[in-house]
Amino acid sequence: MPDVDVVVVGAGFAGLTAARRIAEKGATVAVLEARERVGGRTHTVDVAGVPLDLGGMWVGPGQSALHALATELGVRTATQVMVGDNVVVLDGQPYRGGRVVEVLAGMFGQLQAATAEFEALVHQVSPDEPWASPGAEELDSMTLSSWLDARMTDSQARLFFEMTVNSVFATGSANMSVLGAAIYAASSGGWSRLTGTSGGAQQDRFVGGVEQMARMLAERLGNAVRLGFPVTRVSCQPGEVRASGERGAVAGRRAIVAVSPMLSGRIAFDPPLPARRDQLVQRLPAGSVIKFHVVYDSPWWRSEGLSGQVIAPGAPVSVTFDTSPPGAGVVTGFFEGRHAVAAGLQSAAERRATVIDLLALALGERARECVDYVDLDWSAEPWTRGCYGAHFPPGVLTTYGPALREPCGPIHWAGTETSTRSIGYIDGAIRSGERAAAEVLAALG
Numbered sequence: 001m002p003d004v005d006v007v008v009v010g011a012g013f014a015g016l017t018a019a020r021r022i023a024e025k026g027a028t029v030a031v032l033e034a035r036e037r038v039g040g041r042t043h044t045v046d047v048a049g050v051p052l053d054l055g056g057m058w059v060g061p062g063q064s065a066l067h068a069l070a071t072e073l074g075v076r077t078a079t080q081v082m083v084g085d086n087v088v089v090l091d092g093q094p095y096r097g098g099r100v101v102e103v104l105a106g107m108f109g110q111l112q113a114a115t116a117e118f119e120a121l122v123h124q125v126s127p128d129e130p131w132a133s134p135g136a137e138e139l140d141s142m143t144l145s146s147w148l149d150a151r152m153t154d155s156q157a158r159l160f161f162e163m164t165v166n167s168v169f170a171t172g173s174a175n176m177s178v179l180g181a182a183i184y185a186a187s188s189g190g191w192s193r194l195t196g197t198s199g200g201a202q203q204d205r206f207v208g209g210v211e212q213m214a215r216m217l218a219e220r221l222g223n224a225v226r227l228g229f230p231v232t233r234v235s236c237q238p239g240e241v242r243a244s245g246e247r248g249a250v251a252g253r254r255a256i257v258a259v260s261p262m263l264s265g266r267i268a269f270d271p272p273l274p275a276r277r278d279q280l281v282q283r284l285p286a287g288s289v290i291k292f293h294v295v296y297d298s299p300w301w302r303s304e305g306l307s308g309q310v311i312a313p314g315a316p317v318s319v320t321f322d323t324s325p326p327g328a329g330v331v332t333g334f335f336e337g338r339h340a341v342a343a344g345l346q347s348a349a350e351r352r353a354t355v356i357d358l359l360a361l362a363l364g365e366r367a368r369e370c371v372d373y374v375d376l377d378w379s380a381e382p383w384t385r386g387c388y389g390a391h392f393p394p395g396v397l398t399t400y401g402p403a404l405r406e407p408c409g410p411i412h413w414a415g416t417e418t419s420t421r422s423i424g425y426i427d428g429a430i431r432s433g434e435r436a437a438a439e440v441l442a443a444l445g
Contacts, residue, residue, distance in 0.1 A: 004028040007243045007252035009231045012040020014414040015258030016217040017433025030250045034230035034383040038218045044209030051209040052293045054376040060201040063427035077204040084307035087362040094362045107157035127187035127420045131401045139179035140398040147178045163313040166337040170287025180392025187423040235270040254440045258414035280400035286386025288340035292375035296329030310362040389424035390417045412436045
């Protein structure tokens with residue numbers, strides 16, 4: 001006999017959202033989380049008294065599900081500061097202000113033309129059923145890299161576009177299809193929405209960090225949330241789905257698996273999942289990213305007319321942001337894609353040296369006078385194994401795409417990759433949880 005109506009695997013924003021909606025309708029639920037914390041691919045730590053998000057942290061226009069949750073929970077946002085000169089580092093040489101325009105003038109036209117053409121393509125695909133979009137087979141047969149190479153002959157322009165690809169997907173353009181990249185952007189309202197700050201996905205941050213919202217959701221669910229409970233097997237029999245691991249087993253009438261596609265593929269299912277679903281998750285790799293924060297007593301670069309944003313295409317760290325809260329200075333940045341893979345082989349001290357050297361070059365020697373440095377390699381996290389999300393290599397969407405959200409008997413799927421809006425973002429995770437909960441409640445009757 002089932003222990004609860006619904007078992008949810010994973011206590012990120014997708015799983016917690018699904019669980020709360022199910023509980024609100026009077027059904028019983030158990031949320032099983034492998035980590036000793038909730039929040040999934042968000043994680044807030046305290047460094048020198050400053051709450052810092054080592055996972056997802058931004059919210060932008062169009063992300064109404066996340067905005068609504070923050071409003072409900074009383075969590076305020078702060079605008080991402082972008083005041084002062086950015087510094088662009090090319091071949092080890094920093095440029096700021098008008099010099100940036102002078103140095104890069106020759107490549108702007110080609111970069112803008114390629115960006116505009118890709119933006120137009122994005123608005124032609126459907127994030128709901130990308131495999132049915134016009135020209136889907138052709139777009140899914142080629143890599144984004146080959147598409148860009150056919151349109152960009154200027155090496156600097158190509159390098160800058162590649163930098164933005166890595167910033168969005170945490171992997172290179174050679175690893176995804178044009179269709180896969182396009183639906184990701186289409187789900188957020190366009191390519192410029194993904195890459196922009198003001199008016200884009202990096203417009204605002206949450207005061208006190210993101211993970212607090214996940215903790216608040218978990219608190220409302222009480223003892224239904226069980227931490228340190230890795231699920232390694234899901235077995236089905238008539239009227240029952242049993243999720244089990246070394247900590248025990250919980251049986252429900254339905255189940256929602258709310259982890260990344262890659263991690264779901266590491267769960268043993270009995271009976272085995274349909275072949276198309278299993279083949280799908282074999283083909284959805286996660287990106288590679290190491291996120292870092294450098295903490296200072298104050299945002300001293302502002303008094304020198306600098307924004308704190310460093311743009312260094314091709315470098316191990318290609319972009320940083322000023323994410324300073326009141327009373328401290330913080331520069332946030334990322335090792336992404338192949339640079340994250342390489343940096344993952346280094347110690348935290350070696351990565352710190354790389355970051356500080358870049359900031360000293362771009363912002364000035366005062367960058368060496370930091371209070372603290374902290375980073376997190378998401379590929380090394382045993383219950384994550386990569387961020388920001390999964391990407392779609394050539395052929396995956398048109399061959400296996402419909403299996404992404406399709407329930408397998410009493411097993412339903414959630415997670416930001418399964419969303420049709422804000423794919424790869426917290427907002428998408430929340431929306432996927434809402435959808436999965438609706439499916440389960442309809443099935444329960």
